[in-house]
Amino acid sequence: MQTLRRALILGVAFGVTTAIATAWLGLIPVLQRGFGAGPEFFARSAPWILALGVVLGLAAAPVLRLRTGRVGHALTLGLLLYGVQRAVALDAPIFAPAVILTPAIATALLLLGFALQRVGPRLPWVCGLVLLVSGTFAPPVALRLTRPAVEVRTELPPSPADAPDVVLMVLDTVRAQNLSTYGYARPTSPALDALAKEGARFADATSPSTWSLPSHASLFTGRFPSSHGAHAEHMYLDARFPTLAQVLQANGYETFCITANAWISDGLGLTRGFGWQDLSLRAEGGAGLGFSFIHRLLDRLGLQDTDKGGDAVASSFEEWAASRPARSERPAFVFLNFIEAHFPYHQLPKDYLFRFTDRPYSALRRISVDLLGAQFGGERPQAETVREPTLDMYDGGVVYTDSLVDRVVAALRARGSLDRTVFVVLADHGELLGERDDFFGHGPSLYQQSVGVPLLVRYPPRVAPGVEVATPVSTLGVFATILDLAELPPPTTLQVGSLVPLIDGADTRPGPILSEIHDATAMGPRRPSQDPQMQPGLRYRLMREGDLKLVVPSAGEPLLYDLAADPGETRNLAAERPEDLRRMRDRLARIESELALPALDAELAVGEAAPAIDDATRESLQALGYLE
DSSP, X not given: OHHHHHHHHHHHHHHHHHHHHHHHHTHHHHHHHSOOOOHHHHHHHHHXXXXXXXXXXXXXXXXXXXXXXXXXXXXXHHHHHHHHHHHXXXXXXXXXXXXXXXXXXXXXXXXXXXXXXXXXXXXXHHHHHHHHHHHHHHHHHHHHHHSOOOOOOOOOOOOOTTOOEEEEEEETXXXXXXXXXXXXSSOOOHHHHHHHHHSEEESSEEOSSSSHHHHHHHHHHTSOHHHHOOBTTBXXXXXXXXXXHHHHHHXXXXXXXXXXXXXXXXXXXXXXXXXXXXXXXXXXXXXXXXXXXXXXXXXXXXXXXOXXXXXXHHHHHHHHHHHSOTTOSSOEEEEEEEOTTSSSTTOSOHHHHTSSOOSOHHHHHHHHHHHHHHHTTOOOOOHHHHHHHHHHHHHHHHHHHHHHHHHHHHHHHHHTOGGGEEEEEEOSOOXXXXXXXXXXXXXXXXXXXXXXXXXXXXXXXXXXXXXXXXXXXEGGGHHHHHHHHTXXXXXXXXXXXXXXXXXXXXXXXXXXXXXXXXXXXXXXXXXXXXXXXXXXTXXXXXXXXXXXXXXXXXXXOOXXXXXXXXXXXXXXOTTTOHHHHHHHHHHHHHHHHHHTXXXXXXXXXXXXXXXXXXXXXXXXXXXXXSOO
């Protein structure tokens, strides 16, 4: 009995040191990428880590009977934790250090505690508590010390009379081709189907990039990634250009940000202009649960049944809508992001995970976790063996996302404000599901699966029901479109104009259709590829003209596709149609010159002061109230 009691106490102590190691190692993504798990999320995880320490302590109890005593017990605990870490580790080089570091640090701290106990019996526990608390709050403190503060506007000017509310919703990682709204065979999007009948559906919308940071930065600034500068090689949106939230604030709007996507954060500059954020969502973990070893363990043991934060996002919006008068004194701008279609694909409520498959949960989880590791440079599963179950899980995530859209629409109807709300739904990017180079995920290519996204606009006073816009567009035009529908003047910094004329049936081009990728190896290793659009270390720029699609790499030959004749982009026409290639390249050169876009091979001035806004632009923005 005495041995079990000692093992229990040592197990608790080891749980504390493991929690300390986990908390302080959480500083790494914060310092590298500007975001990480918040104190709320760690507080949720810590009890499970302590419980694991107790279990391991009791499991190693027989070692206490040996001559090595508690030192041998501590070393055994470290080995057991290493075994647990290995069992649930993500197969990717970028995550390998944590498998060793966490048990090594935890064991070293426990042994240090034994030494401190000779000075005073309570000293190890006091020091452990101090390290645990300081480690819990180290990430947000580090963010404040290493990243510029995001200014919050405390006083709002008067708003225009009868100004509409604006709800901008991003369906993270949802590609258009997997929505029944866009002709998909499976009934994946009944809520979006209904929205399309009540407003305008853009049949061919292109995202400005292929992952969250640059795409959201483009959505918020109305500028392409190489222009606003927030992308894989420089993960921060500086203050050169006014954001949509700032523009609406300057026109008297209250601004709200509700999301479980960690990329939409102060540390990356994307929340500039939002007066209120649902910070409690940082406790949910979102898609980041897959990067936490304790939650991967709970998942393996069948003790975790959670989404990626979508239910909490929808609930927060429902609470907001219910608490806000139908006729508020001020108009509101609400930004929502639902990240439920994002990997890990199995992290869904079970009703949706098994919507299109009857495979065992353990098999789905294994495929999903393997693909999560492969996204960051790990070994890739054979595409032919995982493509079908992955598609089934992905489609389940799309259906779940659509159900959350329905909850938002229902909340606006219940509030009585839906028909007075500019309601825009789009995706930030799509997803590859093994169609190219056996790759699952997003980021490294500009194929249509990655950039072809949904775009729906509903606003009965200006948008007729059932409008179909066939003209290809860039989602960069959403910024100007929202201001146009709200009857507000746009800033001079936008690179794509309003899409409203197209909704009204005009034959016009609101602006260029471009999409860009910067060197994704800055985020982690990439496997060598035979695919010309997926070469590690290169930048890419896409341009659309009708059905023709030009993709230019920073090194190598350009690619030309005719999407009407070859929607799968299987045939590079650059050699067969030299006149079209020349015309497209000339057109791209003119656009690059007009928009002052840097050359693809231009040296990136990372770390230098942000380029200043020219005097004329600054005066114009100040006159409109966008800058102070």
